[in-house]
Amino acid sequence: MLKTRRFWLGLAITLIFIGLLFYRTSLTDIIAPLKSANYLFVLPAVAVYFVGFWFKVARWSYILKPIKAVPTRKLFSTTVIGYAVNNLLPFRIGELVRAYLVGEKEGITKSSALGTIVVERIFDGLALVFMVVAISVFIPMDDWLKGVTILMALLFAGFLGLFIFLAASPVWTQKILDWIACCLPRRFGQPLKGLAVHFISGIKILHSPGRLLVVFGYSLLLWIIEAAMSWVLAFSFREFDMRWLSDPLQAYPVFLVGTATANLATTLPTTQGGIGPFEYFYKQTLLILGPAGTADSLATTYAVVLHVVLLVPLIVLGLVYLWTEHLSFSQLTRRSMEVKTTARHPPTP
Numbered sequence: 001m002l003k004t005r006r007f008w009l010g011l012a013i014t015l016i017f018i019g020l021l022f023y024r025t026s027l028t029d030i031i032a033p034l035k036s037a038n039y040l041f042v043l044p045a046v047a048v049y050f051v052g053f054w055f056k057v058a059r060w061s062y063i064l065k066p067i068k069a070v071p072t073r074k075l076f077s078t079t080v081i082g083y084a085v086n087n088l089l090p091f092r093i094g095e096l097v098r099a100y101l102v103g104e105k106e107g108i109t110k111s112s113a114l115g116t117i118v119v120e121r122i123f124d125g126l127a128l129v130f131m132v133v134a135i136s137v138f139i140p141m142d143d144w145l146k147g148v149t150i151l152m153a154l155l156f157a158g159f160l161g162l163f164i165f166l167a168a169s170p171v172w173t174q175k176i177l178d179w180i181a182c183c184l185p186r187r188f189g190q191p192l193k194g195l196a197v198h199f200i201s202g203i204k205i206l207h208s209p210g211r212l213l214v215v216f217g218y219s220l221l222l223w224i225i226e227a228a229m230s231w232v233l234a235f236s237f238r239e240f241d242m243r244w245l246s247d248p249l250q251a252y253p254v255f256l257v258g259t260a261t262a263n264l265a266t267t268l269p270t271t272q273g274g275i276g277p278f279e280y281f282y283k284q285t286l287l288i289l290g291p292a293g294t295a296d297s298l299a300t301t302y303a304v305v306l307h308v309v310l311l312v313p314l315i316v317l318g319l320v321y322l323w324t325e326h327l328s329f330s331q332l333t334r335r336s337m338e339v340k341t342t343a344r345h346p347p348t349p
Contacts, residue, residue: 016276029297030304037236037305045233046313052225053079053314056120059218062211063116066204070106077321078102084318085333087273087311093333095121100336115203119215122163125156125267127219128260131227135253142288145261152264160206167206227252227259230306239298241291258285262303273311279303 054072057079061072078101086094099113132141132149141149205211231252234240245251262282266274282303286294322329 025297025300030301033237033239033298033301034305036238038238039236041233041236042309045229045309048225048229048232049310049313052222052229055218055222055225059123059215059222060116060120062218063119063205063215064102064108064113066207067112067116068106068108070102074105075102077325078105080314081318081321081327081332084315084322085329087315087318089333090272093336096336097332100332115200116205119163119203119205120219122156122159123215123219124223125152125264126160127216127223128264129153129156130220131223131256131260135257139253139257139289141257145257145285145288148261148264152267155267163203164206166200167203223259223263224256227256230259231255233306233309234302236305237298237302239295240302241293244291254286254289257289258282261285273307275307275311278307282306 054076057075058072060079061070061075064070064075078098081101082094082098084094085097086092095114095117098117099110102108102113103110129149129152132145133153136146136149205215231245231248234245234251234255235242262278262285263274265277265281279300280303283296283299286299286302287296290299319329321327322332
């Protein structure tokens with residue numbers, strides 16, 4: 001892992017954003033908020049987070065239904081392992097791990113499973129953008145935040161439109177895949193076509209507008225819950241204006257926007273667990289939209305603690321599941337990178 005370019009590129013981007021994060025804040029400045037924090041609030045915050053995580057798993061179960069009905073409880077350990085790998089390795093390798101595991105356990109083609117995960121990511125982006133736009137009606141946003149929101153909205157809407165076209169236009173999709181396969185050597189063209197066909201079968205849910213609304217509802221709900229988790233955790237820090245925190249109508253929208261900007265910042269899957277970009281953009285959101293006079297050191301400390309609380313429980317639980325299911329971390333990640341298809345002659349989409 002240490003010899004791969006992916007690892008070093010992810011580490012470089014992490015270090016750049018950590019440098020930006022601490023540009024005006026030294027490590028000694030965050031010691032006071034850390035010492036005075038009431039860490040009892042971590043427990044309810046983690047509990048709230050796992051409620052939202054259960055909805056993530058339930059959403060995946062719903063997206064998988066057109067391929068195979070898999071109960072949420074059976075997908076929970078697979079999802080936890082995938083997210084744990086995402087938190088430890090760059091480039092969202094955990095998504096490939098999830099596709100590999102559900103394929104092995106449920107007999108689903110790996111590329112089809114990966115298609116369902118891509119649908120998840122698109123709707124995550126759309127839900128996060130929607131949250132920022134909705135809050136902007138009530139809270140004035142800076143120009144940089146408006147620009148990023150518009151860019152992300154166009155990006156995710158574009159991907160959604162493309163996949164809806166591929167899922168709903170089998171004739172045109174077949175022609176496109178045939179053309180691509182003809183342009184490549186046969187040993188590459190036919191296997192690639194097979195992978196593409198199975199991938200498109202994984203986005204069958206995009207055929208139904210009603211199902212799209214359900215997936216969007218799931219996505220919106222799970223991010224609203226995660227924002228509630230960050231609001232609960234904020235009570236750990238006495239340096240925050242408690243009058244502001246105690247008024248959910250005033251404080252909670254800021255944490256909604258912080259959740260959205262920090263997670264949109266990790267859309268490009270380059271860093272391990274989004275470390276660096278997540279903290280930086282959450283901090284900036286707090287400084288811009290939080291209570292007047294919020295110290296740079298407090299915003300930095302909170303963003304770092306929040307991300308630790310988000311990452312560590314999933315990593316620990318993921319490693320426990322790896323141990324109980326007798327899975328090797330290194331073998332699992334290596335096998336998941338070997339995208340294969342069992343179809344010698346790919347079916348018509």
